[in-house]
Amino acid sequence: MKGNNGPGLSHWEKDSWVGKTDLLVIGSGIVGLNAALSYKLQFPAAEVTVLERGILPSGASTKNAGFACFGSLTELIDDLERVGWDDTLALVKSRWKGLLRLQERISNPKMRLEPAGGFELFRPEDEADFTRCQAIMDKMNAALAPLMGPEPVYRVADARIDEFGFTGVQHLVENTREGLLDPGRMMRELLRQAQAAGVLVLTGIAVTELFPHAEGVTVHTQRGWRFPAEQVIVATNGFAQQLLPELAVKPARAQVLITSPIPGLSFRGGFHYDRGYFYFRNLGDRVLFGGGRNLDFAGEETAEIALTERIQSALERLLREVILPGRKFRIAHRWAGIMGVGENRTTILRKVHPRVTCAVRLGGMGVAIGTLVGEAAARIALRETV
DSSP states (O other), X not given: OOSOOOTTOOHHHHHHTSSOEEEEEEOOSHHHHHHHHHHHHHOTTSOEEEEESSSSOOSSTTTSOXXXXXXXXXXXXXXXXXXXXXXXXXXXXXXXXXXXXXXHHSXXXXXXXXXXXXXXXXXXXXXXXXXXXXXXXXXXXXXXXXXXXXXXXXXXXXXGXXXXXXXXXXXXXXXXXXXXXXXXXXXXXHHHHHHHTTOEEEESOOEEEEEEETTEEEEEETTSOEEEEEEEEEOOGGGGGGTOTTSOOEEEEEEEEEEOOOTTOOOOSEEEETTTTEEEXXXXXXXXXXXOGGGOXXXXXXXXXXOOHHHHHHHHHHIIIIISTTOOOOEEEEEEEEEEEOSSSOOEEEEEETTEEEEEOOTTOHHHHHHHHHHHHHHHHTOSOO
């Protein structure tokens, strides 16, 4: 297991790029880069390397819809039923604190963060869900006031339905603290900071196996190169079971589309529908629309980055019938990303071996919690025992 016999590498390449590192991070998404950067800033002399399977990040960090959010009311009601009031409130608070930490790391202009506000849509068939939201709204606002300020976080905004031009929408619930950002710009700036601090980021290198031993961890890659490391952080989220099959995290594909510019687009902000499984926003005068995995949970529990007719058709139908009724539009682009989910929304953040830390299962909230999770993973990696 010792040594490094990567084919085609010179002595200089093995010494400078594939030599022993103090910390090796697998995955260059928001968690992985924050983990590497945090470690490097704390220990400037340390050798820190990040390995990424794709040329660009391969999971969800650069493929999401760009929501700076912490949960629509229907999503939080689902959490309440799963884990209760205290744990649900703790989830919301951690997401909010994570968004604040993200803004400390990356200035708002550099990731184009705007406090655009958010809205949850309710159609006539969702009346029971809207009633449940009304029942909990005041209690949730009161609980969040010490953290987010006295102005209500959630409020009914039915008066804006006609302004936005929607059809078949009976109620709107506004989230006054939600924002929008540019995930690509966010990740470019995070990568720039990591590289400026001296983190070595290598792309196009897929890790195949980890071999922990007394002196460290030998990391095997698809290229045949072997990276020796003192400590390893696995930050591959939805792909984590490929390296650590014992982890309770599953891939969840999210499909997205974006329209061409629509003159006179009448809404601005982020929007959620059907317990957050559908989400859309404006991007200038274009509409970015994604989600729908609840239409085929089994089919979308996959790490394959692909599109399906069933979900893409559902997105287009909602655009035509609800969001842009009577408007002409053209789909300009489509893509998919992979999230990491589980039975609950808590992150798996722990050591699985004295020299291997995992930081995965962000539950679709990577933008909100990824910075704090990455920093916590760096701290955990320093511990010598599980």
